[in-house]
Amino acid sequence: MAKPQESDPLPPTETLEFKWGKMRGKGGKKKDTQFYESFTLDGEDYSLYDTVYLQNGTQSEPHIAKIIKIWETPTRIKLRKIKVQWFFRPREISKFLKGIQIYYNELFFACGDGTGLTNINPLESIAGKCNVVCISKDARNPQPSDETLQKADFVFYRYFDVGQRKIVEEVDDKSVGMEVTNLFNKIA
Structure with missing residues (x-):
């Protein structure tokens, strides 16, 4: 169940094409950290609340997460960071799924x-x-x-409460740390 801890920058293996997108504002203790809503990495556009694969040096399968914050540090060597959920x-989380039916491509979003x-x-x-397509029957979720x-890599509609270590089917903004609607399908 362990996810990676905050890590140092990856060693440069190749030059990645990169460009910042829309700025969100400044923050941090000295108000010198720049926050963003989007960026382009190797020709792919990314925005807040996109779901991404993250490199995993210890296993063959990448981790999967939702981007919830994007920023650049104000240090001499500017570091680009993301906070993910x-x-x-x-x-x-198999030991917490006893007796629970799951879809073959189902994921559980972290909450709590x-x-x-x-x-x-x-x-x-x-x-x-x-x-990742949300299949929640919540009235606020546009149904896929x-x-x-068919095109989805994964589906989700349930959550794993990391504190209580249990599966939950309904959450509120507080339990996921953002507006729940940011988890639902986007209207194209």
């Missing part, structure tokens, strides 16, 4: 308070976008078409 694969909810990573740890479901 994790999705769990069933095998990562505790270790395993979020992490800060170098922006360059992103390995690509992940197409059959075609959208």
Whole structure:
């Protein structure tokens, strides 16, 4: 169930094409950290609340997470960072799934308070976008078409509370640390 801890920048293996997108504002203790809503990495556009694959040096399968904050540090060597909130694969939380039916491609979004909810990573740890479709029947969630479901890498509608270590089917903004609607499908 362990997700990576905050890490140092990845060693440069190749030059990645990079460009900042829309600025969000400044913050931090000295108001010198620049926050962003989007960026382009190797020709792919990323925005807040996109779901991404993150490189995983210890396993062959990448981790999956939702981007919840994007910024650049004000230090001499400017570091690009992302804060992510994790999705769990069933095998990562299998001992908490006893007696629960799951879809073959289902993920569980981290919620609650505790270790395993979020992490800060170098922006360059992103390995690509992940197409996760929300199948929640919540009235605020635009329901996916059959075609959208066919193209999905994964689906989700339930959550794993990292503090209580249990599966939950409904959450509020406080328990996920953002507006729940940011988890739902975007209207194209």
